[in-house]
Amino acid sequence: MKKTAIDQLGFLIHDTGRLLRRHFEKRGQEYGLSSAQWRLLVRVVREQNPTQARLAELMEIEPISVSRLIDRMEQGGWVRRCAHETDRRVNRVVPTDKSLSAYSAIKAVAADVYEEAMAGVDEDMRAALISALTLMVGNLSSDETATTPPNVEQQAAS
Template sequence: MKTATIDQFGFLVHDAARLLRKSFEARVQEQGLSSAQWRLLVRAVREENATQARLAELLEIEPISVSRLIDRMEQGGWVKRCAHESDRRTNRIIPTEKSMAAYSTIKAVAADVFEMAMTGLDDDHRQTLVSALTIVVENLSSDEPQAAADAAEFQAS
């Protein structure tokens, strides 16, 4: 790989992620969720009965911050805490019907944003891009099995 291409890679991946996030957040504001809240909502729906500790790990934020975030989301009717069956010190986070409806909307918005981002790429280029990014994620996720599983799931969809 040419040095210029290597030098551009990190900036391009960062800028693409930033611009995707910015476009997505602008479109989901009407749901009444902050960036942190919609990220937690998506993880809570996808993880099914995740603990607060697991959500903190996935979101890469401190457990106390997740606890406060869940407090606000619980007050808003987005999630509910349920005692863990085998560990009474642990709560599982359950998305409500309100969250499930918002999740459907969020997925549709994400699809629109991804479609906009890939305008001008034919199907082969789109598949190549997704395949290449999946490999990058897998290469860098040897100690993060969830990131590798997420990449594989995205590749399959």
């Protein structure tokens, strides 16, 4: 039945994520950017010099994780911490020239990895995949409180 497949959903998503990360890092390692660093850089470029707190919010990770990611990225010459104009508590995170010039190349690598991963997955299935994942992120983000909304068929242990 499908039930057995659902049991493996967590494993599947975990594995897919791990494999994507692994491939991206292998392909992107000539640039010296890890996948976490790449995710952060995308936000920095898109948001135009966000603060660390803003990055934590966008990436849904803790501020301390951002802080340490940026430690390493600053060391690697990818971003700089710049003082905020008015608020002396705040750092703006600014991409370096190195980041800006590598950006499109690395973006192409990412797109390439995605296409490699999606070989043999037709358009309909891609659309369904993305819709399903988007729904799931919504379900899991929103109801930090609720437990079991509308039509759940929860299965006990099998």
